Amino acid sequence: MLFNSFPFIFCFLPLAVLGFYLLGRFSHQLAGLWLCAASLYFYSQWNSHYVWLLLISITVNYGFGYGIARLGHSRARALLIVAIVFNLLLLGYYKYAGFFIHAFDSVLGTGWSLGQIILPLGISFFTFTQITFLVDSYKGKAREYNFVHYLLFVTYFPHLIAGPILHHAQMMPQFALRQTYRINWENKTRGLMVFTVGLAKKILLADTFSAYVTPVFDSAHTGATPLLLESWIAVLAFALQLYFDFSGYCDMAVGISYLFNIKLPLNFNSPYKAANIIDFWRRWHMTLSAFLRDYLYIPLGGNRHGKARRWFNVMATMLLGGLWHGAGWTFVIWGGLHGIYLVINHAFQNLRQRMGWDEGRWGWRGRILSTAATFLAVTVAWVFFRSPDLKTAGHMLSGMIGGNPLTWHAKTHLDHYFSVYFGLLAVWLLPNTQQWLRLRQGDEKEPGLKSEPSGWLEWNPDRWWNWVLPGIVLAIAILMLTNGKPSEFLYFQF
Numbered sequence: 001m002l003f004n005s006f007p008f009i010f011c012f013l014p015l016a017v018l019g020f021y022l023l024g025r026f027s028h029q030l031a032g033l034w035l036c037a038a039s040l041y042f043y044s045q046w047n048s049h050y051v052w053l054l055l056i057s058i059t060v061n062y063g064f065g066y067g068i069a070r071l072g073h074s075r076a077r078a079l080l081i082v083a084i085v086f087n088l089l090l091l092g093y094y095k096y097a098g099f100f101i102h103a104f105d106s107v108l109g110t111g112w113s114l115g116q117i118i119l120p121l122g123i124s125f126f127t128f129t130q131i132t133f134l135v136d137s138y139k140g141k142a143r144e145y146n147f148v149h150y151l152l153f154v155t156y157f158p159h160l161i162a163g164p165i166l167h168h169a170q171m172m173p174q175f176a177l178r179q180t181y182r183i184n185w186e187n188k189t190r191g192l193m194v195f196t197v198g199l200a201k202k203i204l205l206a207d208t209f210s211a212y213v214t215p216v217f218d219s220a221h222t223g224a225t226p227l228l229l230e231s232w233i234a235v236l237a238f239a240l241q242l243y244f245d246f247s248g249y250c251d252m253a254v255g256i257s258y259l260f261n262i263k264l265p266l267n268f269n270s271p272y273k274a275a276n277i278i279d280f281w282r283r284w285h286m287t288l289s290a291f292l293r294d295y296l297y298i299p300l301g302g303n304r305h306g307k308a309r310r311w312f313n314v315m316a317t318m319l320l321g322g323l324w325h326g327a328g329w330t331f332v333i334w335g336g337l338h339g340i341y342l343v344i345n346h347a348f349q350n351l352r353q354r355m356g357w358d359e360g361r362w363g364w365r366g367r368i369l370s371t372a373a374t375f376l377a378v379t380v381a382w383v384f385f386r387s388p389d390l391k392t393a394g395h396m397l398s399g400m401i402g403g404n405p406l407t408w409h410a411k412t413h414l415d416h417y418f419s420v421y422f423g424l425l426a427v428w429l430l431p432n433t434q435q436w437l438r439l440r441q442g443d444e445k446e447p448g449l450k451s452e453p454s455g456w457l458e459w460n461p462d463r464w465w466n467w468v469l470p471g472i473v474l475a476i477a478i479l480m481l482t483n484g485k486p487s488e489f490l491y492f493q494f
Contacts (some may be wrong), residue, residue: 191258198251
């Protein structure tokens with residue numbers, strides 16, 4: 001079931017919200033169980049056979065976490081290692097076994113095969129979410145072990161399929177609050193508005209840009225080298241497709257959660273406005289960035305053992321982060337490129353500090369140039385992220401540097417050009433959703449989380465146009481849904 005589908009919008013979501021508040025009047029526990037059941041039903045609409053895998057994972061991890069919290073330090077550490085190995089083996093079998101077997105077979109010619117392994121939807125997200133719970137239990141940060149709340153913490157359908165990656169401490173206290181189970185009309189209004197923005201991003205923008213992307217990448221996959229202009233239009237269109245697709249999902253998840261009086265952490269904050277690659281990763285998939293930092297980069301040693309070890313830790317973290325996105329060499333290279341970008345960025349910052357250069361010495365011109373350079377580096381890396389194999393990526397990159405001999409005779413559709421142009425202007429110049437709606441969630445001292453006011457563009461329920469314009473956009477999006485099958489979100493494949 002998809003957020004951008006008629007059954008979800010007009011049937012599942014209203015029933016889930018109605019049942020939650022009706023039962024919440026009598027029992028918070030029943031309301032929580034209702035939301036758990038609704039979430040499991042939501043997950044089962046993809047493949048009912050994998051609900052048992054999700055439930056086994058939840059039960060086993062709850063037992064691990066409960067045991068870790070009650071054992072002595074040394075025994076708890078041993079149990080934590082066993083628990084993390086269990087999760088990584090589960091994730092590794094379903095997501096990476098085929099990839100590694102194929103890699104070994106390519107080198108050694110073993111002829112091994114595991115057959116077709118279907119990747120369970122959202123396994124990366126619910127696995128990482130539970131690893132955070134286990135580590136928090138070991139550190140004494142997880143203090144509540146109500147099984148219904150834990151079940152809801154993991155299965156909660158707005159985040160189950162494509163994040164954000166949640167911490168126990170972010171969600172469990174909200175499930176224990178009395179006001180969570182009481183109707184709050186301000187939250188309902190804000191939630192519907194955020195959901196509308198996300199739906200419009202997905203249907204009106206992301207899916208539109210997809211139509212420019214697919215034919216060119218499909219052509220490159222067959223061995224053709226695209227023309228210069230069409231290859232750049234396709235790659236820039238993919239950058240915008242992924243931007244609006246993922247930010248649209250994040251908005252819809254946040255908006256749905258407001259309907260249940262639940263606040264999810266912000267996961268997306270105008271990453272293409274970043275002036276360097278460090279800032280980009282503070283803005284793009286923010287909960288994954290925080291997870292990789294706290295549970296991989298810092299445990300590897302972070303920046304505590306000299307520059308060489310720090311660069312190694314950065315590269316290892318980003319290579320594994322790339323592999324997290326998909327079991328393929330294209331994702332490994334994508335992660336490796338971002339690792340190289342980060343190493344260069346950190347090295348430049350060290351040089352700037354030694355030379356005594358003021359960060360703002362070049363003013364607004366320097367900001368524009370650094371933002372453009374960051375966006376260009378990110379866009380080149382997206383070629384590998386989007387390509388199904390290295391040959392396709394090679395053909396796309398060749399086209400981007402004019403490798404097709406007919407490239408200077410290229411013609412492109414003007415509507416594609418102008419769509420990409422105005423899409424980039426919107427990304428760089430307009431306020432994002434949390435700025436427009438003043439969403440204040442999470443720790444605003446954390447870099448990348450602060451939502452600056454957006455002036456006259458800021459949403460105000462007392463302004464009539466702040467209701468009419470979103471209403472028109474929602475009507476257009478709903479009408480477009482009637483024209484075909486709703487498309488999946490790109491992050492569903494991870």
